[in-house]
Amino acid sequence: MRIDIITVLPELLKSPFEASILKRAIEKGLVEVHMHNLRDYTDKSYNQVDDYQFGGGAGMVLMIEPIDKCISALKAERDYDEIIYMTPDGETLNQKTANTLSLVENIIILCGHYKGVDQRVRDAFITKEISIGDYVLSGGELAAAIVCDSVIRLIPGVLSNETSALTDTFQDNLLAPPVYTRPSEYKGLKVPEVLLSGNFPKIEEWRENEAYNRTKRLRPDLLKDQ
Template sequence: MTFTFVTLFENLIAPYFEDSILKRSLDAKIIEINFENPRDYTRNKHHKVDDYQAGGGAGLLMFTQPLFDVLRHIKQQDPQAHIVFPVPAGKPFKQIDAKRLSKKEHIVFVSGRYEGIDERVIEVFGDELFSIGDYVLTGGELPSLVMCDAISRNIEGVLGNVDSLMEESFEEGLLEAPSFGKPKKYEDYEIPSEFLKGNHAKISTLKNEMSILKTQYFRPDLFCRKNIKH
């Protein structure tokens, strides 16, 4: 899987891949990351990528020419490249999207800055638009990283233990059940006794019940969507 980041600020993204699971995946060539800077494609002598908004309005906008050229270049190199724009208007990014997109060969994340991107760029090149939450950030780099991380961990070989994917939050529309480690008692706090008895059928039943209760408490919106009689 190849990830290409179209961004003015490569250094905001590159360090994330210098440690832990994604670094190992890069070293093993399971994933590959590339960067394209729109400023390298500008045709004006000052290498500007921003301009005033048509019709007025506060703030500058990333204008068409550099973005059209960089995205055309990417598509010429790989016509199958799947171009994603993280924007507030996008649909909420969910686990089901991360799993689906992990089957792609090449995903391109386009990070906006300033007051955003000229809408014509999005209309012409956008394969999908996603939002990671109902709030505004200073740029698209963080949402791009969030989505890249979520997608990457669903790619075969990225996680050491593939079984861990099976019990994660949102896999069945519920939050993952609480987890407990050692010791069995810390200060006055103990692990639920059923976890210590070795009966895996009962543990599985208990985990499912705890998953339902956790979802009901923390994410009633998800709980209602599941229509669980409880």
């Protein structure tokens, strides 16, 4: 998979890809992540990429021309499955979206900034708009990093145990069941006996029941479609 991220603040995006699972995925050659500074695609003075909005109002808007130049340059080199715009009014990111994106080959992620982007960018170039929640950030960079993390960890070979991702919270619209590790008893707090029994069918049944009951208690909205 190749991910191209268009941003006015590439330095804000570097650290998530220089540690942990994302770094190992890149080093293994399972994913390529490239940052593109939007300021490299403008011929305006002082590398300007934003301007005042027509009609007045507070906040600057990213201009269409540098975005067009950047996206066009990338598309001239390869085909893209999705061109994603990070925006608070997009479709809320969920596990289903992450699963779908983990199966594609090439994506572009455009990070919004200031008041957003010229609407013509969204109309002409964007194929998918994603939000990470009902709140506003200073820009789309941190949101883009979250999308990348949620997607890259699902690529086969990224996690040392590939079945781990299949039992994560939100897979199958359920929260994950409780998990325990050593010691089996700590200050009177005990691990459920079934987990120590070695009876794996019973353990699996317990986990399924706990996942359902936890979801029913904490996130009943997830069970509406079941």
